[in-house]
Amino acid sequence: MNESQRRSLPSPGFLRCLTLAVCVGSITAAAADADPHYQRFLQARGEASWIGANAEHPLAVTPYRPIPALDSFPADPVKRDLGFDLFHDASLSRDGSTGCNTCHRGMLGATDGRTVAQGIGGALGKRNTPTVFNAAFNFRQFWDGRAVDLDAQSIAPITDPVEMGHDMDAVLTALRENPAYSARFEAVYPDGVTAANLGNAISQHTKDMTRTDSPFNAYLQGEQAALSEAALRGRERFEALGCVACHNGINLGGNSYQSMDLGRQFAESVTGAVQDEGLAGRTQRADDTAVFKVPQLHNVALTAPYYHDGSIPTLEEAVVTMARTQAGREPSASDVADIVAFLESLSSQFFARNASQMSAAEIQNSMRQQMPDAMQHQQHQQHQQHQQHQQEGTSPQPMHQHNPAHHGGQ
Numbered sequence: 001m002n003e004s005q006r007r008s009l010p011s012p013g014f015l016r017c018l019t020l021a022v023c024v025g026s027i028t029a030a031a032a033d034a035d036p037h038y039q040r041f042l043q044a045r046g047e048a049s050w051i052g053a054n055a056e057h058p059l060a061v062t063p064y065r066p067i068p069a070l071d072s073f074p075a076d077p078v079k080r081d082l083g084f085d086l087f088h089d090a091s092l093s094r095d096g097s098t099g100c101n102t103c104h105r106g107m108l109g110a111t112d113g114r115t116v117a118q119g120i121g122g123a124l125g126k127r128n129t130p131t132v133f134n135a136a137f138n139f140r141q142f143w144d145g146r147a148v149d150l151d152a153q154s155i156a157p158i159t160d161p162v163e164m165g166h167d168m169d170a171v172l173t174a175l176r177e178n179p180a181y182s183a184r185f186e187a188v189y190p191d192g193v194t195a196a197n198l199g200n201a202i203s204q205h206t207k208d209m210t211r212t213d214s215p216f217n218a219y220l221q222g223e224q225a226a227l228s229e230a231a232l233r234g235r236e237r238f239e240a241l242g243c244v245a246c247h248n249g250i251n252l253g254g255n256s257y258q259s260m261d262l263g264r265q266f267a268e269s270v271t272g273a274v275q276d277e278g279l280a281g282r283t284q285r286a287d288d289t290a291v292f293k294v295p296q297l298h299n300v301a302l303t304a305p306y307y308h309d310g311s312i313p314t315l316e317e318a319v320v321t322m323a324r325t326q327a328g329r330e331p332s333a334s335d336v337a338d339i340v341a342f343l344e345s346l347s348s349q350f351f352a353r354n355a356s357q358m359s360a361a362e363i364q365n366s367m368r369q370q371m372p373d374a375m376q377h378q379q380h381q382q383h384q385q386h387q388q389h390q391q392e393g394t395s396p397q398p399m400h401q402h403n404p405a406h407h408g409g410q
């Protein structure tokens with residue numbers, strides 16, 4: 001990542017304070033000289049810099065970094081489990097219809113497959129739903145980067161009028177009045193149910209939605225045979241055509257804001273959506289019109305349609321459009337096929353192979369099984385319940401049914 005490729009904000013402290021939730025989360029950050037969230041991203045728990053500092057490391061001269069393992073996020077298992085339930089709880093929305101999982105569905109690469117998101121009462125948003133898989137490695141969240149971290153991001157949809165449309169005070173009151181939830185909050189947060197703790201609990205689950213089981217990740221970790229010939233050629237063309245200038249790092253994106261080479265012209269001619277001012281909506285700078293956070297590319301083959309407005313239906317078309325507008329090149333048919341093969345190698349194999357044949361409950365259960373700590377916690381709970389039920393002569397509930405909200409669809 002070259003510093004000149006990054007578009008910096010004119011006054012980060014002021015901009016962060018445009019939204020209250022984000023402002024509250026970063027009062028200390030505003031005082032710091034450097035943005036600590038960006039510093040944290042750069043460090044990526046030390047792994048990126050460790051590779052960079054070691055000239056002998058096989059990845060030292062590559063623009064990519066392996067996805068850190070799921071267990072690299074230290075988290076209290078109770079918080080993780082609480083976050084899982086909150087993520088799948090539609091009662092956090094005003095009419096009880098919409099949970100985070102309504103729009104971020106595992107089998108659709110943690111998106112919704114729609115052009116733009118559809119929230120409560122069928123209300124349409126203006127942007128395409130990005131994946132939450134590996135979102136933990138984005139330097140900021142949302143297409144315009146308005147949330148500095150996942151804690152701040154996690155509470156935003158709850159009060160967004162077209163997403164979950166609720167009132168934060170009402171949500172907090174309902175959670176406090178719900179004995180099961182309030183006890184779980186109090187067990188891990190000294191101040192119990194607050195907006196900040198709600199965001200923190202949900203973000204524990206979002207971090208758990210890190211997927212490391214892609215062929216490309218295996219390849220980066222030394223498994224040379226993990227990529228097909230076409231994917232290997234595609235990787236070369238991805239670099240030769242300059243895609244890697246913006247799509248690099250752990251997430252092959254998610255670490256800078258970029259305008260299209262042809263900026264507004266791109267937005268008008270290709271997406272027809274110049275009414276979405278992108279970063280300019282936050283910075284009020286004309287230059288930032290049609291500037292967006294570069295999307296990450298992990299699982300991109302599972303997350304059609306594409307771009308901030310969902311205007312591009314297939315991955316092939318996304319590659320062609322990118323090559324034309326970003327690289328000023330007309331890609332050959334073989335370039336497109338190879339780059340698509342490369343992008344397909346960024347898919348979680350679990351979801352690419354199985355998800356379409358699984359029910360929502362099976363997917364949720366398998367997501368839970370990929371959360372080692374929470375799973376142990378659940379097994380422990382289930383074991384206790386099981387013993388209790390045996391004593392009482394009642395039959396045990398399947399684990400994923402202990403909260404009815406889990407059946408709202410993944």
Ligand code: HEC
Pocket residue numbers: 087098099100101102103104117118119120125127128129130131132135138140141142143144150153154155157158162163164202206
């Ligand atoms: C109505 C559909 C909908 C619901 C419900 C919803 N989201 Fe989203 N999500 C979106 C859309 C659309 C965006 C992009 C919005 C933007 O950039 O302005 C998004 C963005 C995100 C991002 C940022 C990803 C990135 O790459 O920037 C995360 C993380 C996320 N959502 C998690 C959640 C969580 C957690 C919840 C529940 C509290 C939730 N979402 C509820 C549609 C939804």
Ligand code: HEC
Pocket residue numbers: 238241242243244245246247258259260261271292293294295296300303305306307308309315318319322323326327339
């Ligand atoms: C100058 C920076 C830049 C370059 C170079 C670039 N991209 Fe992008 N890419 C972006 C931005 C910004 C977006 C989001 C565009 C939008 O939503 O309007 C994007 C979006 C995409 C998407 C859609 C992702 C999604 O989830 O919607 C794909 C796929 C993609 N790029 C692949 C490529 C390929 C392949 C190349 C090389 C031919 C390339 N990009 C070159 C900045 C870049």
